[in-house]
Amino acid sequence: MSTSSPEARADIGVTGLAVMGRNLARNFARKGHTVALHNRTQSRVDDLVKEFGDEGDFVPSTSLEEFVGSLKTPRTIVIMVKAGAGTDAVIDELTPLLDEGDILVDGGNAHFEDTRRREKDLREKGLNFVGAGISGGEVGALEGPSIMPGGSDEAYRTLGPILESAAAHVDGEPCCAHLGPDGAGHFVKMVHNGIEYADMQAIAEVYDVLSAAGFTAQEASDVFRRWNEGDLESFLVEITADVLAQVDAGTGRPLVELIRDEAEQKGTGRWTVQIALDLGVPAPVIGDAVFARSLSGDQELRGATGGVLVGPDRAMGDVDRDALVDDLGAALWCAKVMAYAQGLAMIRKASAEYDWDVDVATVARIWRDGCIIRARLLKQISDEYAGQNLPTLLVAPSIKDGLGERQEAWRRVVATAVTAGVPVPGLSGSLASYDTARATRLPAALVQGLRDDFGAHTYRRTDKEGSFHTLWSGDRSEVSAD
Template structure:
């Protein structure tokens, strides 16, 4: 650097894929970055990429925008006070390891440390308390993957409002942007030329842990959304006999309508890709064993713990688990029989249209489950979550960005106390109008022996919530029979408990 005394706006610790791209994004938005990683090669790679991009796209800027640091002490000495440090390290022990190293390096109590990894939200709550005397621990969940981090992610910050006020200008600058009227992403993938117009896809979520909880649910919805698309693919490919490329064409058409989304767009691209080695459809050369990193599981577990029905998210986690049991599936394929005939539909295009409606309904049902889960957890924790704002920041930059998030935004703007998305007029009418096609898709899958756990569970969720009476009355009778667990009566005030003496005189007792 020509000016050795120059101070930097923010430090980035951890220069893996996400950290490096966040650092470059911040630099593009005219903030000076000090960067560090335990791997000196990653520091060098980041500095060199900044130099290449600056010389190619920003020839008028001669000074490096990213400074590579040899250690944390050097980084702290180069930052403007109060310091802001962004951590991009794996969740768990590595976060605490960096925090302890920063304390040893001389971090001060009014400095801000921001965890941007996929940390479990309860860990974030605990860390804010643990490090409160040493520095301000803040968290910000990041969605959008490598490209999002580089050119505009969706950011879900939570923690101290004082810390948020300090970093808000940087976060609004680097976040993805959308057109305020249409809700559509404004995208530009050119180094040194960030999108500055439109609404930024970031907002203060709430107290410590709330941002990571919202991101966790986002990922749970992502699991379900991906599985729903995969089930539609299998119905079209295995059921109707369409080639992978033909299914890709169908998905491209669907992406022009109400199903417009990032996941639909990339699914079409994947399906139309030929394998460079064999020339066959690439998707057919990819082994059908899905991996997972845990956030979908966390979402399903949280829904069970709090008693919030999220069956489609849970089924998506189970579907990945089943996919890993490849050898068992191969064995059972020889032992278990299925339908003797393949799927029969009267008219192929009609069924494709019905499946499009079914997929839309299932996706809305899935989002309803996610937002209800956030609402129940918010009530449990005392968080004041703004669901219109959360839907807004998911419209661009994140993996589940989709056109109908604009409708979800509007639904919560019209009724901030909305208990379930299915109660919003636009979705209640939309699903009611399309539910017949949804049922045809589910029944066709069942009769054809094609597993569709997410599309089916989403329909069961819809039917459960529209049912005034569920068979839980029999279930309560069973529980009272074997365990004297009591039950309430339909003709008595809520909260009054009764027990029938099933083993002797069968007299009814108010408990």
């Protein structure tokens, strides 16, 4: 164990000064906090102080020991390194230098189960470990991100005021809140990223339909820019307009037409789908978005089938452009709602599963600004959850009414796209989820009958209690399976 040196004066430390770590450190300093700096490559520390030293009070260090010694107690250290083994390595190096009650914060995109493991291990050593999801990219890290911390109440009493000061603010409220113990923060960040996948997929499909209908990239940009002034106002719609308007300097063509159509992923979307399956929470809208990215990158499949399989040629004929734009805006709003609904359902289920007591209204509130999925819609969602204990976002009065008012337009968009051969897995899948949710009876009854036939898996009846099995290979009489 170590004690702070007499020179200890830093309020918070940041180790790992790549773009996100550097900008977060600058953000803390701009908010009046004295910030200790450390990086394995010393030049990153020196360059930050040289370029941005006038933004606040920085305490550079040349070793971990010097870094730790420069911090006031309880020491608070934010780790901004690559998730996985790199984070474990830094934790192992720091732990012997810390005292009981000190706080380590992982600000990377860690898997929430890793966070739960680390929190348990460090708690047994008397240390506080906080998994904090940080969203907003490099600009958000500097100007105010959405921050989703988990961990102990004790840690948040020290850490919370610093994080809240650095976070984005809406109506005087910070986009940061203590979400629950151990892995709660990183779980919420994972779901945030899953929703982000679904939102971007729906946006991309809307652009594809506009393109098939004859809209140029600039015309599509103008559509998104108009949408961003209304109910669809959001960061992703805003930057969609910017991306579509960008012209390549070398060719004079829209840049979007020159970018390879292979969408990449870093893992959080995939984790969201995997954990949804583990929790038994249906999240097909997010799943469709993840698989759409996987399909876009499957060059062997696309090389074998592109231009070979028979289907419509994307021609839409003479469409009413204004009517199509209105319908697409409605469909995009509905798809966004379905993505939020399924993501928030995951958070609700995980909170019960892991005893986190996450408040869904708070989650929606801290997503209102700073993060990638920030949108006008989130205030509506937060207000709905704050007013009542909802089993699902879909039954919130204003959301239910909004879906009802837009669902015919949603159906027209999907029908138009399918007829023209334009793939819209996000828009059509979200509509299928909506119709499944509102159905009073599903064909799962036949699935259960089939399962019983080939595997004697049994079924339940609507008219009496208990489990039953039909003797399919015998006299087909029914017997009780209880």
